[in-house]
Amino acid sequence: MTEINDTPHDEIIREDVLDDDNRLTDEFVRSVSDAVSDNDTTLAQELVNPLHNADIADLFELVDSDERAPLAAALGDLVSADVLAEMNEHVREDLMDALDASQIADLTEQLDTDDAVAIIEDLEKGEQQAVLAELDAEDRAAIESALTYDEETAGRIMQREFVAVPEHMMVGDLIDYLRKNDDLTTEFWEIYVVDPAFRPIGTCQLSWILRTPRDIAIADVMKREQSLIPVNMDQEEVALRFQKYNLISAAVINDDGRLIGMITVDDILHIVEDEASEDVLLLSGAGDGDINEPIRNSYIARVRWLIANLATALVASFVIAIFGAAIEQMVALAVLMPIVASIGGNAGTQTMAVSVRALAMNELTRSNTRRIIGREFRIALLNGATIAVLVGLGTGLVFANPMLGGVIAVAMLINIVIAGFAGIFVPVMLDRLDQDPALASSVFVTMITDTMGFLAFLGLAVGSGMVSL
């Protein structure tokens, strides 16, 4: 993604442009907005000119949505293809709506395949066809071929620009080859060594080449390749490979084992961030969770989750309804109910968050599931005992009713232990059923802790003879 001329402007950025956290300041954003609304395009361009592409992209995300089109018009060529590549997809879609197919085609032709695909894959089918028709034959073929792979797989995020050489080549010949071939990419961190069938057999860091005399064969410098990425591999899996093996770039192969692309770590950084964020957002049912997403999409994603939650809350209500007579006899039960449910839910969420992350990081496997369950059980016992003593004593004293204190203490202990089990069983089961544990776990865990909490508390109250049904 980084081009030699990524930042064409060597000027010093004024101090009031970026704050301590490297974000555009409110004052700066407003000064650009004002220039645009005053139709002072010269001033707007002067202000934005020193910015890095990533900051220009941020600027579009920070202004109100109705200011984006005028801002783009005012900035003109400063809104380069690289700026679009850096931009939040929803904001980019907004802007692209104003462009025609040939303008979009011109922009994407300046990008590496992976960035061009990221822009084109978001277009509607008809628009996509129109843009593809405007591209020159080579770019069109590369992008069409990328689009044949599933979204979020290696085939979509790889670039087709890479350097591959035969193993008998000498270091000196390689350097000459790189100097003489103007149409090679300038952006690569490793070269791949391939056999005559173009299957990768090794990888060579550029630093190793630079530190080796000209008359040594590449085969003697390279590391044998162990981390080939099949083109259909899910991007989350690709990211885990990069993390596990500390990769900077990786060769992508097709079903025949031929080298067809390269994935670089700068793109993986965004995927790691996205996938980890996705888990926070999925666990809370916030859908895509992007602050630039259209309101309609956010509404649909979230309300669906709230309705699912409503269904599970009904189960808890049903349990309470069974004990209606008991509550009428002792309203203190209704007062204390939320404590049992809330702490139980929290304990379940803790274990669930730990399990979901461990599953996502491939740290929780069949080999250690039993040990981890044992571990969570012991933590739950400790937590449950602590909370039971606190709540039991407090309740006994406040309501001057030791029996009620005993009942809530035992109910808390039971519910926290159940919460511990639920927090690990539910994600592990979903994972074994090939479902995303982050997506559905919290509905089930909360339902279990709410229901079992009320059942234990109200059931024990009746069982102890304190109240009757």
Next chain:
Amino acid sequence: MTEINDTPHDEIIREDVLDDDNRLTDEFVRSVSDAVSDNDTTLAQELVNPLHNADIADLFELVDSDERAPLAAALGDLVSADVLAEMNEHVREDLMDALDASQIADLTEQLDTDDAVAIIEDLEKGEQQAVLAELDAEDRAAIESALTYDEETAGRIMQREFVAVPEHMMVGDLIDYLRKNDDLTTEFWEIYVVDPAFRPIGTCQLSWILRTPRDIAIADVMKREQSLIPVNMDQEEVALRFQKYNLISAAVINDDGRLIGMITVDDILHIVEDEASEDVLLLSGAGDGDINEPIRNSYIARVRWLIANLATALVASFVIAIFGAAIEQMVALAVLMPIVASIGGNAGTQTMAVSVRALAMNELTRSNTRRIIGREFRIALLNGATIAVLVGLGTGLVFANPMLGGVIAVAMLINIVIAGFAGIFVPVMLDRLDQDPALASSVFVTMITDTMGFLAFLGLAVGSGMVSL
């Protein structure tokens, strides 16, 4: 971190060793365990020998904790410094307890400063001094100097091995310099160009050097440096710079602007993952959330949170207690209460997760806070109206009480709108007070939605004249 001989074994890894997700299979882990418990070190080493260092580290994480020391003893030299560097810190600490200071010193001397520091910083003070005393003078100075910086800052994660050259140097001279100096690092992706005071003025990707004729000056190839990392910068901030500017490596400078270290993206990948995971875990109050953490630590982290939650649950109980008389008159109120609280809590959590991630990613700034609040308000209105209609109609029908349906509908709408505001205000306020929004937001948000939910629902029930106090 990657060494040329990172994977010293070119053998093909047997198919049953790694599963489809690239995790060690249970069968393989058990076969190694069995070999160790049979004292068959030859077999154990034969099995483990073909593995990548990262997989050997995983093996230690997967076996039971009491099997780890015997496994290390059986594997001998296969447990290299690089394996330790890849290992989960808690598992590594377990193992290191069995080693004496000179053994630890021998291991760390084989690592780059950043990895050596990562190992030594976890040792207890006395042990740390003993290990430092065993190191040779140069390594000791480097590590002691790294330890003077705060944990989780650039100074801790940078390595002191990098390549820096003056700007008048020609490409050809640079290549000769790299070939002739054996004590230079072999692991670098970019070189830094410095002025006579050793202040970085530019960065040069190795690919640009390899594609340029020998007689061109480095100054004509380099990109002017814009992303210098101050040595005291927080690692989360460093990671954001890498993501924003698509960096592969970055120069670290001291207060005088002198180049003192280099951070590479492979280490950043782990930080991005950790920081994003941290947010999931902090939001759920699961502390460190590491499945290898000692039980005692997990217990302390989690129970503290549960007790905080208990305090906030008491506020909700207090509200219910005020309305005790109303609940005695109509037990349906107690039955329906958890629905109001649960859905409200969920709606708040959704907005909160979105806000916390947007803050962490520097996407939510003073410039767009007002717009995002407006956005969340509109989503909350839509969600609230939808849920209000569903719950209101359902309640009215089930309890044959239209007034009760109306009361719960209005209460739901109010609580979901309040939840939307709380979900964004609480994290933004904590952020402005320089607190971590992920750490404390959910206690406050849940307290607000629980309390306001009960207050709205029971208050409206009384206000409508359906019940009295």
